[in-house]
Amino acid sequence: MAVIRGLVLLFLVFSLEYAAAKKCTVGWKRFGAQCFSFFPQTVNWATAEKLCQIFGGNLASVRTKVRNDFLLSLVPRNTRAWIGGHDGEERQWLWSDGSPFNYANWCFREPNNLRRSEHCLEINWTGRRCFEQHDAFCYARIGYICARTF
Numbered sequence: 001m002a003v004i005r006g007l008v009l010l011f012l013v014f015s016l017e018y019a020a021a022k023k024c025t026v027g028w029k030r031f032g033a034q035c036f037s038f039f040p041q042t043v044n045w046a047t048a049e050k051l052c053q054i055f056g057g058n059l060a061s062v063r064t065k066v067r068n069d070f071l072l073s074l075v076p077r078n079t080r081a082w083i084g085g086h087d088g089e090e091r092q093w094l095w096s097d098g099s100p101f102n103y104a105n106w107c108f109r110e111p112n113n114l115r116r117s118e119h120c121l122e123i124n125w126t127g128r129r130c131f132e133q134h135d136a137f138c139y140a141r142i143g144y145i146c147a148r149t150f
């Protein structure tokens with residue numbers, strides 16, 4: 001009987017730990033297998049990526065329209081935010097988390113690579129009343145969205 005009780009207890013402890021591990025910490029919202037958070041402090045793209053890495057993550061990547069809409073929902077109105085897209089090599093867009101760049105939701109006439117110098121991807125760009133994706137100067141100081149696994 002004691003053995004069974006012990007086993008039940010062990011099972012409960014592991015279940016609770018499993019459930020806890022699947023939850024995002026306060027301030028982060030779950031989507032799929034990851035937790036996401038918008039940070040309002042304004043920094044350049046590289047600083048934003050480094051700050052996300054401190055949390056064990058990266059700037060958010062976009063793989064689907066549903067995820068794009070989810071990310072937009074995290075950002076306050078009329079607020080720009082970095083996500084993980086960048087093209088160090090012209091027109092070769094990559095995600096900083098290493099996932100393939102198969103989906104984009106560019107604003108009309110973007111990416112336009114203004115002055116041949118826009119190499120970082122922001123979401124919720126308001127410049128043309130467009131709330132989608134825009135290539136921007138990497139040194140611009142705006143908020144950012146981090147993503148990390150549980």
Ligand SMILES: [Ca+2]
Pocket residue numbers: 110111112113114118134135136
């Ligand atoms: Ca642009």
